[in-house]
Amino acid sequence: MTDEDGDLMTAEATAEASQIWSQLLNEAQAASATEPCLASYYHGAVLNHRDLPASLSFHLANKLDSHAVPAMMLREVIAGAYCEEPRMISAAIADMKAYYERDPACDQYLMPFLYFKGFQAVQSYRVANYLWRQERKTLALYFQNQISQEFGVDIHPAASLGKGIMIDHATGVVIGETAVIHNDVSMLHSVTLGGSGCEGGKRHPTVCEGVLISAGAKVLGNICIGRQAKIGAGSVVLSSVPAHTTVAGVPAKPVGASSGRPALDMDQQLDDCCD
Structure with a gap:
């Protein structure tokens, strides 16, 4: 996972984190008052914490809890990762904003934070990726397994994801070991970024900035999906896609x-296609 800001949050990023955290607190307080049955949930997940990293590490740890590695231990691992690499919090904020800005069903930052498994799976992956790069690969693979079981999303910890990533609905998404996803990419449920062949090296797709991969699309092999391309729903993509191109079909071909x-825009229609 790369980020041009490096390992330290800039003053601007710190201010944004504080602003988003204040927004989450306000939303959780209002939600708690509106639905008393969930008051203890909102307090435990958000209102009782000092800042966004503390709240997010608590929430993810409880999602990934198991008898083998309990939530308390997972929380220490996640909090330690955020302390070592604050850019993961900047990425989480960019991901939350992606849902808020692109999903018409999302009118609060609290919604992806607490309820959207695509957001939660990606934040959990970021910790697994950190562990992988720290050579703690067995724990990273444990995280991958727990993420798959809890969220129905399978992201290899060695994959590289940018920020501003939106995985809508998320069920059935698979992202392979050598896949690379740049910033501001959107995809929907049942998308596969898979490998082709059994040789080593780069064997999964690279998805450039601004790409939309529609529901059920399969993108296979060491190919490149160019900037702001669109992959039609249910397509099987076996060759590289030029920038600003829409492809669809099995196998996928340029259609406009x-x-x-x-x-x-999150528009999965193909009305920009040629006749």
């Missing part, structure tokens, strides 16, 4: 230009 900003 991808106008606008596919990842941000």
Whole structure:
């Protein structure tokens, strides 16, 4: 996972984290008052914590809890990762904003934070990726397994994901070991970024900035999906896709230009296609 800000949060990023945290507190307080049955949940997950890293580490640890590695131990691991690499919090904020800005069903930051398994799976992956890069590979693989079981999303800890990632609904998403996803990418449920062949080395796709991968699409092999391209629902993509191009079908073929900003517009229709 790469980030141009490096391992230290800038003053601007710190201010943004404080702003988002204040927003989460306000939303959780209002939700707690509106639905008393969930008051203890909102307090335990959000309101009782000092900041966003503390709240997120608590929430993810409880999601990934097991008899083998209890939540308290997982929370220490996650909090330690955030302390060592604060850029993961910046990425989490960018991911939350992606849901808020791209999903018409999402009108609060609290929704992806507490309830959207695509967001939670990606944040848990970020910790697994940190562990993988620290050579704690067995624990990273344990995280991968727990993420798959809890969220129905299988992301190899060695994969590289940018920020501003939105995985809508998320069930059945698979992202392989050598996959690379750049910033501001959107995908939907049942998407596969899979390998081709059994040789080593780079064997999974690279997805460039601003790409939309629609529901059920399979993108296979060491290919590149160019900037702001659009992959039609149910497509099987076996060769590289040029930037600003829409592809669809089995196997996928170019069917027109991808106008606008596919990842941000979230429009899975193919009305920009040629006759």
